[in-house]
Amino acid sequence: MIKKTTLIIMLLFTAYSFSQTATTSLVSSTKPVKPTVLVERGPYLQSGTATRVIVKWRTNLATESVVNYGTELGALAMNKTSSNVTKEHEVTLSGLKANTKYYFNIGNKKGVLSESVTGDMYVITAPNIGTKQFVRAWILGDAGTGNNNQRAVRDAYYNYVATSPENTGKTDMMLFLGDNAYGSGKDDEYQKAFFDIYDNMLKKSVAWSCLGNHDGKSADSEKQSGPYYDIFTFPTKGQAGGIPSGTEAYYSFDYANIHFIILDSHHTNREIGGAMYNWAENDIQNTTQDWIVTLFHHPVYTKGSHDSDTEDRLIEMRENFMPMLEANGIDLVLNGHSHSYERSYFLNGHHGFSNTFNGDEMTKGGHTVGTNGHGNGKIDSDGAYQKTNEATEGAVYITTGSAGKISGGDLNHQAMFLSLNQLGSCVMEVADDGKGGQNLTVKFISENNEIEDYFTINKTGLAFNADDNKPEQNSSMVSYESHLKTLNITVNPNERLKKVKFYNSIGKLVKKSRKESISVSKLSKGLYVVEIITNINTYSESIKL
Amino acid sequence: MCNKKYIANNIKNLLLITAFLLLAIPVFAHGDLSIQIAEKTKAITKSPNNFELYYERGLLYQQHVEYNKALNDYIKSESLGNTNNDLKYSMAEVYYLSEDYNKALKFISNYLEIDSINVKAKKLEAQILFNLKAYKKSLKAYRYVINQMVDTRPEDILEYSNIILAENPNNYHDALEAIDYGLKQLGLNTLSLQLKKLEYLEASNQVKKVLEQYNYFILQYKRKEFWYYKKAKYLQKINKPKDANIALQLAAISIEQLDAKFKNTNSIIRLQTQIKNLETTLN
Numbered sequence: 001m002i003k004k005t006t007l008i009i010m011l012l013f014t015a016y017s018f019s020q021t022a023t024t025s026l027v028s029s030t031k032p033v034k035p036t037v038l039v040e041r042g043p044y045l046q047s048g049t050a051t052r053v054i055v056k057w058r059t060n061l062a063t064e065s066v067v068n069y070g071t072e073l074g075a076l077a078m079n080k081t082s083s084n085v086t087k088e089h090e091v092t093l094s095g096l097k098a099n100t101k102y103y104f105n106i107g108n109k110k111g112v113l114s115e116s117v118t119g120d121m122y123v124i125t126a127p128n129i130g131t132k133q134f135v136r137a138w139i140l141g142d143a144g145t146g147n148n149n150q151r152a153v154r155d156a157y158y159n160y161v162a163t164s165p166e167n168t169g170k171t172d173m174m175l176f177l178g179d180n181a182y183g184s185g186k187d188d189e190y191q192k193a194f195f196d197i198y199d200n201m202l203k204k205s206v207a208w209s210c211l212g213n214h215d216g217k218s219a220d221s222e223k224q225s226g227p228y229y230d231i232f233t234f235p236t237k238g239q240a241g242g243i244p245s246g247t248e249a250y251y252s253f254d255y256a257n258i259h260f261i262i263l264d265s266h267h268t269n270r271e272i273g274g275a276m277y278n279w280a281e282n283d284i285q286n287t288t289q290d291w292i293v294t295l296f297h298h299p300v301y302t303k304g305s306h307d308s309d310t311e312d313r314l315i316e317m318r319e320n321f322m323p324m325l326e327a328n329g330i331d332l333v334l335n336g337h338s339h340s341y342e343r344s345y346f347l348n349g350h351h352g353f354s355n356t357f358n359g360d361e362m363t364k365g366g367h368t369v370g371t372n373g374h375g376n377g378k379i380d381s382d383g384a385y386q387k388t389n390e391a392t393e394g395a396v397y398i399t400t401g402s403a404g405k406i407s408g409g410d411l412n413h414q415a416m417f418l419s420l421n422q423l424g425s426c427v428m429e430v431a432d433d434g435k436g437g438q439n440l441t442v443k444f445i446s447e448n449n450e451i452e453d454y455f456t457i458n459k460t461g462l463a464f465n466a467d468d469n470k471p472e473q474n475s476s477m478v479s480y481e482s483h484l485k486t487l488n489i490t491v492n493p494n495e496r497l498k499k500v501k502f503y504n505s506i507g508k509l510v511k512k513s514r515k516e517s518i519s520v521s522k523l524s525k526g527l528y529v530v531e532i533i534t535n536i537n538t539y540s541e542s543i544k545l
Numbered sequence: 546m547c548n549k550k551y552i553a554n555n556i557k558n559l560l561l562i563t564a565f566l567l568l569a570i571p572v573f574a575h576g577d578l579s580i581q582i583a584e585k586t587k588a589i590t591k592s593p594n595n596f597e598l599y600y601e602r603g604l605l606y607q608q609h610v611e612y613n614k615a616l617n618d619y620i621k622s623e624s625l626g627n628t629n630n631d632l633k634y635s636m637a638e639v640y641y642l643s644e645d646y647n648k649a650l651k652f653i654s655n656y657l658e659i660d661s662i663n664v665k666a667k668k669l670e671a672q673i674l675f676n677l678k679a680y681k682k683s684l685k686a687y688r689y690v691i692n693q694m695v696d697t698r699p700e701d702i703l704e705y706s707n708i709i710l711a712e713n714p715n716n717y718h719d720a721l722e723a724i725d726y727g728l729k730q731l732g733l734n735t736l737s738l739q740l741k742k743l744e745y746l747e748a749s750n751q752v753k754k755v756l757e758q759y760n761y762f763i764l765q766y767k768r769k770e771f772w773y774y775k776k777a778k779y780l781q782k783i784n785k786p787k788d789a790n791i792a793l794q795l796a797a798i799s800i801e802q803l804d805a806k807f808k809n810t811n812s813i814i815r816l817q818t819q820i821k822n823l824e825t826t827l828n
Binding site for chain 1: 608695696698699700703727731732734735736737738740760763764766767768769771776788790791792794795798799801802804805806807808809810811812815
């Protein structure tokens with residue numbers, strides 16, 4: 001009997017090891033035996049864009065960094081090498097094509113250290129900014145326990161994505177909502193609760209994160225040092241879209257037609273007019289993306305293991321940041337911290353305590369939006385929450401901090417449609433609605449493989465970029481003949497043209513004329529204000545050359 | 546038989562412990578800091594003269610924002626013979642957080658006597674001195690921080706420039722130099738520093754440079770409507786109504802060219818009202 005058991009265990013281990021990504025170790029065949037270089041962490045992907053991605057990994061011994069990559073698994077024709085000898089490897093692949101799958105392996109100058117013979121180590125570059133296509137993001141809050149709860153939540157998502165009838169196996173990004181490694185976000189805790197758990201996904205999907213309070217125990221946002229800041233590499237100079245923040249504590253990025261704003265609700269000053277607030281306001285007011293999603297750790301609405309009515313960080317984020325984000329068209333707010341799943345109605349303008357929420361209040365900005373804003377947001381029930389070009393208000397707030405543990409709480413926040421003390425993670429999927437718009441759907445997948453909640457926000461009229469359909473820029477006074485690069489001015493019959501002035505995009509006077517037909521061939525492309533002065537009046541028109 | 550009973554009892558105990566742990570996990574799942582404090586308290590009960598334990602519990606209290614308790618533990622740790630320099634830093638930090646700046650200064654000075662080049666300590670010293678309105682000394686300490694710091698943040702540069710102006714409210718030259726230094730360190734387009742530069746240029750009446758700075762934002766941004774309006778407001782302020790009108794027109798055109806979904810956001814609706822109001826004032 002014992003022998004049989006041993007045999008079964010051996011067989012299971014053999015099968016398991018075959019199913020894993022192959023890791024090649026360089027073992028010298030000459031004597032004396034040299035120390036073997038082993039990959040201890042990664043590879044994992046950071047700051048992916050349409051043209052570049054950062055590949056990071058750790059080795060047990062200091063060595064050079066080599067990434068071989070290519071679009072065919074068996075022919076990784078390109079490589080990027082860094083001769084710097086290090087244990088912490090960080091290689092930026094640039095000049096990539098958008099929306100393209102690149103297989104890769106990692107190694108040193110002597111050879112490959114880690115590869116996937118089955119093709120499970122790859123990066124699919126982001127689509128060009130503004131592209132409307134299917135996008136799937138896996139959202140994990142407070143995951144970092146490193147225990148079986150976390151594994152069960154992970155496996156439920158893996159099962160979901162593997163059996164999804166459409167876009168099977170596709171995960172465009174992982175969004176971590178902080179507290180990625182308990183109890184203090186130390187390096188060894190990250191190894192156990194982050195890299196060891198999500199290893200397979202991290203080598204084919206770009207991971208983004210915000211700082212959680214537990215990460216913050218070992219990370220220092222003031223110095224941008226510590227494990228959290230060492231492990232992650234986020235864009236500080238707007239490399240992935242958005243406005244440069246100058247810090248990894250808060251930043252933004254674009255993916256397809258979605259703009260993501262990542263805030264630090266833990267260490268960084270949360271006041272209106274503070275550096276982070278000013279950055280976020282300017283960042284959101286500069287995006288032209290169809291969808292805007294923000295993530296930060298501390299939830300603005302929760303009655304889970306934390307209380308958004310009593311805790312300062314939560315109140316400050318709600319009172320200071322939410323009015324500004326809502327005024328600029330935020331669609332989805334993702335938080336963690338409370339170890340539960342709490343999902344709101346379709347909200348706008350509710351910045352008070354739980355007991356001041358009134359779901360029937362739809363005037364003067366909120367608290368809910370639209371005729372079904374107080375409904376469940378399900379397409380097959382109360383209907384999707386709706387945003388149009390005219391009705392731009394409304395966002396769903398999700399506190400989803402149960403990817404590693406649950407901690408109960410009253411779970412009775414009035415702004416929440418549903419509150420669950422349930423392990424799980426969320427998946428966000430953006431897809432065509434078949435009518436020229438898009439659906440943003442979020443599902444909560446429990447550790448038992450059940451979809452315990454889902455909702456959809458629908459946006460109409462996203463099929464084409466606005467500029468594509470703009471008519472010729474002619475007015476009653478100004479007509480532009482682009483083939484002749486000539487501007488024709490027509491004034492009223494009883495008026496006489498005296499002068500035409502051209503002001504460029506920074507308001508500088510760049511051309512004057514007294515003619516009715518004016519050559520603009522020497523003016524550079526851009527926006528102009530054309531001031532038309534007659535003997536009776538002064539008119540202003542605009543023209544885009 | 547006896548053995549069987551023993552095994553059965555053990556299994557029973559094991560099940561009871563497992564059941565207790567299963568029940569306890571959700572209860573203790575979040576408050577790990579409180580648990581750590583409780584554990585440390587237990588350890589202190591066993592070794593009441595161990596100054597390390599008091600110091601460690603003090604750190605936990607400090608993380609838990611219980612500054613008085615943290616301070617009591619630090620003082621106790623010191624009285625038991627803890628002469629470690631880290632204790633002095635922690636005491637300085639807690640006094641600073643409790644807004645007792647004189648005591649904070651005393652302890653950070655003690656710390657710096659032993660480790661005069663610690664950047665974190667120098668920064669705390671600068672912040673304490675700032676709150677004591679000893680701006681010249683604060684500036685000197687912060688200058689050291691800026692020169693030695695490896696990972697500078699925008700907030701550090703902003704704090705430094707703020708101290709420069711506290712020391713001399715007219716010293717926009719040095720404050721702007723600090724901002725430029727930050728831009729070189731962190732990236733030329735770092736927003737919060739560019740915004741501060743604009744603020745300082747305006748405050749120091751450097752009209753030409755202010756307009757250049759507005760133009761920087763206009764050229765840098767994809768969406769320009771907010772910046773055209775801000776520029777128009779400034780032009781009105783410096784009595785250039787014609788230029789302000791042009792900027793307002795450009796703002797209106799920029800809004801017109803926006804994708805429809807942005808035109809109806811509350812921020813744009815508010816901006817349109819502001820544009821109209823300013824137009825009325827100008828004309």
